[in-house]
Amino acid sequence: MENQSFQAGDIVYVFYRNPHTQDVANIQEAxxxxxxxxxxxxxxxxxxxxxxxxxxxxxxxxxxxANQAYNYYYGNN
Structure with a gap:
C-alpha cells in the first residue's frame, strides 16, 4: 500500500516487533x-x-x- 495515501488522523495497522523478543511480531494499531x-x-x-x-x-x-499480510509473511501455523 502506498504510504502517501494516508493523512493525519488515520488509524493504520503495522507489524511491531517486541524489542526484547525479536522473533515475535504482532499487529498493532497506530x-x-x-x-x-x-x-x-x-x-x-x-x-x-x-x-x-x-x-x-x-x-x-x-x-x-494486516492479518492477510501477516499470514503471508509469517505463516498461519
Missing part, C-alpha cells in the same frame, strides 16, 4: 499524525513514540489487510 519534529511531514504514533513514515514501513488501512 495513528498517523503530524510529525512534531519535522514540519510538514507525517509520522506514525505507536507506544508513545513518533516514527517517521518511510517506504520501509508497511502500513495497512484495515486490520483484515
Amino acid at each position: 495513528a498517523v499524525v503530524h510529525n512534531p519534529e519535522k514540519d510538514g511531514e507525517l509520522a506514525l504514533f505507536l507506544y508513545e513514540t513518533y516514527y517517521p513514515i518511510t517506504n520501509e514501513l508497511a502500513l495497512y488501512a484495515t486490520e483484515e489487510e
